[in-house]
Amino acid sequence: MLKLAVRSVLAHRLRFLLCTVAVTLGIAFASGAMVFTDTLSTALKKNFAVSTADLTVTPVAPIDAGTDRPATFQSTLADTISAVPGVAVATPQLLVGGVQVLTPDGKPVDANNGTGFGASWPRDARTAPFKLITGTPPSGGRQLAMDEATVNRAGYHLGDQVRVVTPTESVTATLAAIITPAASDAAAGAPMVSFDGATAQRLLLGTTGWTSISIALKPGADADTVRTAVSTALGDSVKVRTAKQVTADGERELDSTFGGVSGVLVVFAGIALFVGAFLIVNTFSMVVAQRSRELAMLRAIGASRGQVTGTVLAESVTIGVAGSTLGLLIGIGVAVISQLVYESLDLPIPSASLQVTPATVIASYLLGVGITVAAAIPAARRAGKLPPIAAMRDDVTVPERSILVRVLIGAFMLLMALVMYAIGLNAGGLPGAILIVFGGTMVILSVVLLGPLISRYVVRALMSPFGRKAPVTLGRRNAERNPRRTSATASALMISVSLISGLLVLAASVKASIDQSISDDLGNSEIVVESGGSLSFSPQVADRAAKVDGVRSVHQVRRLDGQVGTATVQVTGVSDGTLDGPITVKYDSGSAAVLAKGQAVLPRNLAKTLDVTVGKSIELATATGKHKLTVGAILAPNRQLNGVVLSIPAYESVGGTATDRTLYVDVAEGKQVGQVRAGILDQVSKDYPSIQVRDQHAYAATARAPVNGVLAGIGFLLAMAILIALLGIVNTLALGVVERTREIGLLRAIGMDRPQLRRMLRVESIAITLLGTVLGLLLGVGIAASVQSAMVDNGLGVRDIPVLQLVIAAVVAGCFGVLAAVWPSRRAARLDVLRAIASE
Numbered sequence: 001m002l003k004l005a006v007r008s009v010l011a012h013r014l015r016f017l018l019c020t021v022a023v024t025l026g027i028a029f030a031s032g033a034m035v036f037t038d039t040l041s042t043a044l045k046k047n048f049a050v051s052t053a054d055l056t057v058t059p060v061a062p063i064d065a066g067t068d069r070p071a072t073f074q075s076t077l078a079d080t081i082s083a084v085p086g087v088a089v090a091t092p093q094l095l096v097g098g099v100q101v102l103t104p105d106g107k108p109v110d111a112n113n114g115t116g117f118g119a120s121w122p123r124d125a126r127t128a129p130f131k132l133i134t135g136t137p138p139s140g141g142r143q144l145a146m147d148e149a150t151v152n153r154a155g156y157h158l159g160d161q162v163r164v165v166t167p168t169e170s171v172t173a174t175l176a177a178i179i180t181p182a183a184s185d186a187a188a189g190a191p192m193v194s195f196d197g198a199t200a201q202r203l204l205l206g207t208t209g210w211t212s213i214s215i216a217l218k219p220g221a222d223a224d225t226v227r228t229a230v231s232t233a234l235g236d237s238v239k240v241r242t243a244k245q246v247t248a249d250g251e252r253e254l255d256s257t258f259g260g261v262s263g264v265l266v267v268f269a270g271i272a273l274f275v276g277a278f279l280i281v282n283t284f285s286m287v288v289a290q291r292s293r294e295l296a297m298l299r300a301i302g303a304s305r306g307q308v309t310g311t312v313l314a315e316s317v318t319i320g321v322a323g324s325t326l327g328l329l330i331g332i333g334v335a336v337i338s339q340l341v342y343e344s345l346d347l348p349i350p351s352a353s354l355q356v357t358p359a360t361v362i363a364s365y366l367l368g369v370g371i372t373v374a375a376a377i378p379a380a381r382r383a384g385k386l387p388p389i390a391a392m393r394d395d396v397t398v399p400e401r402s403i404l405v406r407v408l409i410g411a412f413m414l415l416m417a418l419v420m421y422a423i424g425l426n427a428g429g430l431p432g433a434i435l436i437v438f439g440g441t442m443v444i445l446s447v448v449l450l451g452p453l454i455s456r457y458v459v460r461a462l463m464s465p466f467g468r469k470a471p472v473t474l475g476r477r478n479a480e481r482n483p484r485r486t487s488a489t490a491s492a493l494m495i496s497v498s499l500i501s502g503l504l505v506l507a508a509s510v511k512a513s514i515d516q517s518i519s520d521d522l523g524n525s526e527i528v529v530e531s532g533g534s535l536s537f538s539p540q541v542a543d544r545a546a547k548v549d550g551v552r553s554v555h556q557v558r559r560l561d562g563q564v565g566t567a568t569v570q571v572t573g574v575s576d577g578t579l580d581g582p583i584t585v586k587y588d589s590g591s592a593a594v595l596a597k598g599q600a601v602l603p604r605n606l607a608k609t610l611d612v613t614v615g616k617s618i619e620l621a622t623a624t625g626k627h628k629l630t631v632g633a634i635l636a637p638n639r640q641l642n643g644v645v646l647s648i649p650a651y652e653s654v655g656g657t658a659t660d661r662t663l664y665v666d667v668a669e670g671k672q673v674g675q676v677r678a679g680i681l682d683q684v685s686k687d688y689p690s691i692q693v694r695d696q697h698a699y700a701a702t703a704r705a706p707v708n709g710v711l712a713g714i715g716f717l718l719a720m721a722i723l724i725a726l727l728g729i730v731n732t733l734a735l736g737v738v739e740r741t742r743e744i745g746l747l748r749a750i751g752m753d754r755p756q757l758r759r760m761l762r763v764e765s766i767a768i769t770l771l772g773t774v775l776g777l778l779l780g781v782g783i784a785a786s787v788q789s790a791m792v793d794n795g796l797g798v799r800d801i802p803v804l805q806l807v808i809a810a811v812v813a814g815c816f817g818v819l820a821a822v823w824p825s826r827r828a829a830r831l832d833v834l835r836a837i838a839s840e
Contacts, residue, residue, distance in 0.1 A: 016315070019283050019731070020323040021277030022724045023368045027327025030270075031364045032334035039335060053127040053214035054223055057090075057230065058239050061623050065823065067686045071623045072209030077234070081213060084229050086221035091127045092210035094120035094200050095182075098535050100165040101146065101191050103154045107690055108165075115535070116191035117182065118166055120200035120210075121145065127214035132194065134158065135177030141199045147178035150191040163687070164193055166203040166219075167659050168539045171688035181658040206658050223805060238840065253783075271499070273367060277375040278492035279728035280316070282485055284379035295383050306415035309384035316376035317369060324368030331364070332356060365577050384748035403452050403484070410449030417442035418648060424790055429605060431791035440783030444498060447775060451487025455771060457482045462770045466763065471756045471783070474747075475763025480735070487730045490772035492725035497776025497813065498783070500722070504805055505784035507711045511704045512800035517639035518700045525555070525582040525664035526673045528699045529680065530689050536659035541684050541691060548679040550671035555582040558651055559664040560630055563621045565609055570643030573651025584638050590633025598653075599632030601645040605793040607634050620644060624655030637793045682823065715716060726816050729768055733761055733824035737831075744828055745837035762818055769817025772811050781806070 043648060045479040081090035100117040101109045109116070121137050122128035130147065135158050138144050144162060154528030158173050174196075182192050194200070201208050217226055223242045231240045241249065288295065295308055301310075336354060417439040447454075463476045474599040479486050529545060531537045539556070543778075546554045579585050579592040579601075588604055595601060600618065602610070612618055612631050620627045627652075635641060652658065667676050673695055680693045694702060737744065744757065781801060788799045 006652070010651045011289070014261065016283070016319050018073045019276075019280050019372070020326070021030070021318050021727060022279045023273070023320060023323025023372055024033045024327040024330065025724055026270075026273035026371075027364050027368045028330040028334065030367060031331030031360055033331075034360040035332055035335040035354065035356055038357055038360065042355050053129070053246075054217040054243060055215035055227055055230065056241050056243075057213040057215065057234070057400065058211065058241075060237055060239050070211050072205070072211055073238075074214075075771055077238075078210075078213050080233060081215060081230055084226065086218055086220075086226040086229065088216045088218045089124050089126060090122045090208075091214050091216075092120075092197075093127075093129065093212045093214050093788065094118075094197070094209075095129075095211050096167065096200065096204040098167045099193060099204070100163065100690060101150055101154060101193060102689060104156070106158075106163070106686065108675055108690055109150055116150075116193070118164075118200060118204045119182070119192060119194045121194050122214075124216065124217035129182050129214070130179045130194070133178045135175075135181060137196070138173075138194065138199075141171070141202075142173050143176040143195075144173040145179050145194040146175055146193040146585050147181045148178050148419065149181060150193075151175070151178055151495055156213060161191075161541070165688055165690070166538075167536055168203055168206045169540055169658065171203060171539075175257040200445040236345055240671050266388045271495075272369075273371045275492045275495055275726045275728075276570060278373055278488050279724060279731055280319075280372055280375035281378065282488050282732055284316065284376045285382075285488075286736070288379045289663065296387065296792070299387065305384040312380035312383050313321065313373060313376060316372045316380070320369035320372030321365070323372065324365045327368060328364045341779060346379055366634060368745045370728050371439065399565045406449045407453055408722075410446040413446040413449065415443045417446060421786060425786065428790050428792070429609070430791070432789045433794075436783065436786045436790055440502075440779070440786070443783070444495060444779055447489075447494070447779065448491045451491055452483040455483045455490065459486065459767045459771055462717070462774060463763070466766075470752070471759040472763050476767055478740075478760070478764045479767035485732060486771065489728050492728045492767050493623045493722065493769065493772030493813070494776040494779070496722040496725050497773050497809070498780035500809060501777050501780030502784040503711060503780075504809070505781055505799075505801055506787065506796075507707050507807075508782070508802040509796055509798060510707050512798040513796050514639070514703045514707075515700050516798045517795075518696060518703065526667045526695060527665035527677055527680065528696070529663035530661070530692050530694075531688070534675040535690070536657070536661050537688060539658060539660060539689065541688055542660060542663055544678045544683040545665060548676060548683055550668050550676040550679065552668040553577070553582075555664040555666075556660045557640075557664065558648065558656055558659065559643070559661045560622060560651075561655050564618050564644075567609060568623040569620070569655065570679040571620065571645050571651065572641055573648045573653065573656050574641075574645060575648050579645075579665065581643075583638070584668060585638055585641065586636040588634040588636060590631070593631025595645070595647040595650070597632065598647065598650045600629040600650075601633040601635060601641075602631055603635045603637050605637055606643065607631070608793075618644075620654055622655035627654040629654075637795070637797065639795060642795070674809070722813075722816075725772065726820050728815065729765055729820040730823065733765055733821055734827065736764075737761075737824050737828045741831065742837060743835050744831055746829075748833045749837060751825050754829040757829050758821075761825040761828060762821040765817045766814060766822035767825075769813055771822070773813040777806060777810060 011261050040129030059071040059073050060433045068647075075092055078090040081087055097115045099116040101116055103109055104272070119129070120161065122130075125131075133148055135145065144164065146156065146328075151157075154162075156175055158175055158178065161172050162175050163170065163172050179192070179194065182190070194202060196835075215230070217223060227240045227242060231238070234240070273820045295311075297310070298308055299305070316456070332354070418440065420435050424432040424439060426432070427435065459476060459479050463472070463479075466472050466476075529541065536558070542554050542556050545551060555578040556575040557578065560568050560571050562571045569773075574583075574595070576596075579595070587590075592601070599634075600620075602612070607613065610618060614631055614634060616631050618629050618631060620629055629644070629646075635645070646654070648656075663679065665676070667673050677693050677695060681691075684691050684693075692702070747757065785799060785801070
């Protein structure tokens with residue numbers, strides 16, 4: 001039976017080609033994502049050598065969220081560790097991110113992982129995270145060491161003056177030493193500069209403190225035994241790891257990072273395969289219907305029901321294997337091309353040999369074959385139910401199950417979706433939006449299940465404006481005559497269009513909300529100053545900006561992460577007067593005066609999440625510990641202040657560093673904004689080249705840019721799903737021509753000419769396309785609008801439905817529907833009339 005299945009596929013290559021294409025595209029997405037991320041992850045893992053320290057002690061941060069200020073401890077802890085039996089030396093170390101190395105022409109040196117690192121010079125070579133290659137250890141505030149890769153990339157030599165931007169200031173120092181790259185942790189492979197201990201603390205932290213203690217053991221000491229002893233001596237406030245654990249933790253972090261990227265792409269691959277499943281279901285349903293007499297003949301000559309079913313499933317396995325193989329090869333090719341593009345652009349991405357792991361190969365075949373077989377099972381089961389006697393009849397048909405069960409399931413899912421929608425809308429915020437998205441998914445699935453019941457009436461309504469001429473009427477009735485097939489073909493397009501239209505509405509709403517919030521929230525601040533990559537920067541920038549002619553005032557905003565209970569929150573420190581004009585706020589209760597008392601101001605949505613009101617207290621955890629704060633005022637939702645707002649003195653008391661995240665600049669009356677902006681750039685760009693100085697219009701455009709980028713990437717990926725859906729229409733029409741060969745011959749015999757025949761098939765294609773497009777638009781827009789309603793107080797205050805873009809999308813879908821009918825209609829028009837009439 002397997003041989004028969006393979007021969008059937010080979011004998012009808014065109015019939016199964018489009019199914020293979022659908023599987024191929026989906027697997028290409030998945031395998032390409034996995035191969036590329038595995039390759040890049042492996043390349044970065046090369047940088048993770050086992051740490052030179054036998055044990056590493058790091059403080060346990062009170063919060064799980066990232067923060068600008070790392071958790072630290074004082075030098076006295078190293079003395080305690082030194083007294084532990086088995087410890088030869090315990091050396092405090094400092095490692096801080098957010099450091100930029102500038103090239104001789106003042107441009108930042110690219111970093112592999114987006115940031116450079118600064119470190120203290122190690123006191124003992126046995127515990128050093130890097131080694132001296134040439135030069136002498138840096139000393140004083142005007143010398144530094146730099147890793148060899150960054151030295152070569154920037155074009156520096158020993159004795160050159162190097163400009164470095166640290167979190168606290170911009171400094172110029174002499175290159176005194178060249179070192180190896182960092183051996184472990186987050187800095188592995190990244191640009192690295194090192195200063196003597198005191199200088200490093202001043203430039204990197206702005207205060208005293210160390211981020212780790214590296215331990216070298218005495219000869220013969222057991223690492224696990226000493227690790228246990230150190231942990232017992234220091235308690236739960238620290239984490240003690242062996243060298244192998246440090247390396248393993250770094251690799252796990254990389255796997256987590258790239259796993260997220262790969263996971264997103266695999267999700268889109270899943271969407272493509274899910275849409276392709278409709279194509280496969282349709283194809284096998286039609287093929288089984290066309291081969292019903294052939295399959296009944298197999299039963300008549302002795303094949304069992306299971307063998308007939310197995311034959312059809314074997315055909316699906318053949319298609320799945322072929323599609324998975326082609327998809328895997330294409331995915332590998334895409335990964336190779338991506339790697340070549342990175343290398344041609346001279347991007348700072350480490351290179352490695354292509355990583356095609358057994359897990360990627362197995363996953364590709366499991367996905368491709370599994371989905372293909374699952375889609376073919378219904379048709380295979382129907383084929384097995386054909387009675388042997390049917391081989392003797394000319395009008396044999398494959399039995400189909402009643403749609404009652406699927407209608408009942410669809411109706412139940414629709415009811416549950418409405419309940420989830422009501423709960424989500426009432427809950428509001430992110431939890432409510434998630435419930436609505438789940439409910440929307442159930443609505444889409446319910447429409448798929450109810451499709452055969454509603455498709456006939458929807459097609460009739462959509463096609464009524466096209467008139468009642470014979471080709472139009474026949475094309476419409478062809479779409480109506482088999483509602484299962486029509487709804488399945490249209491469902492693939494409906495899912496793709498609903499995703500596209502929903503994303504268009506959400507993206508437009510996000511951008512409109514950004515524009516609205518910036519317009520409402522930024523009062524008299526004509527200029528906004530930020531650093532590239534959302535990094536904090538030195539207060540020197542504010543000092544220099546304040547001295548520019550035409551600047552009336554500069555207001556500083558600082559941010560760090562914190563936690564209240566289990567909720568991660570953003571903590572914002574603002575300078576005096578920031579909420580009195582530079583940022584426009586509306587108070588539900590209280591006023592800005594409470595900031596001077598050390599009290600906190602919360603936006604309404606956060607206060608609701610934390611279940612607090614004015615006068616209540618919250619316990620805020622930051623990298624420096626837990627701090628009790630009194631809520632003094634509640635704000636209306638504000639994009640610029642989406643977190644716990646404190647005065648700068650209170651902000652620093654809870655662990656905030658003296659580094660700014662944003663500056664709001666007021667321009668003096670009568671001064672030109674452009675001239676003032678140019679003056680600020682002139683003052684700060686030399687020492688702080690990543691600083692961005694923008695007016696309100698440019699600031700809004702920059703805030704919208706990520707939305708455009710994400711939308712473009714998602715749109716491209718979903719376009720592939722639409723392509724698969726359109727292939728489904730082509731396949732349905734092509735197989736329909738084969739199925740209706742005798743009918744087409746009779747139509748030609750009674751006077752229908754070739755143009756009319758082609759028009760009839762175009763109308764059928766347009767009917768299916770319109771059905772999928774209109775349902776997709778309604779569902780996508782409805783779900784997106786519901787999500788926006790739930791997120792009104794969480795940054796989506798404006799609903800914007802881009803009618804023109806949606807109309808264009810519908811028109812384009814209609815045009816593709818016409819194109820989908822070109823090949824099947826030409827094939828139908830070329831049929832010989834007499835042979836068509838004589839066919840069975």
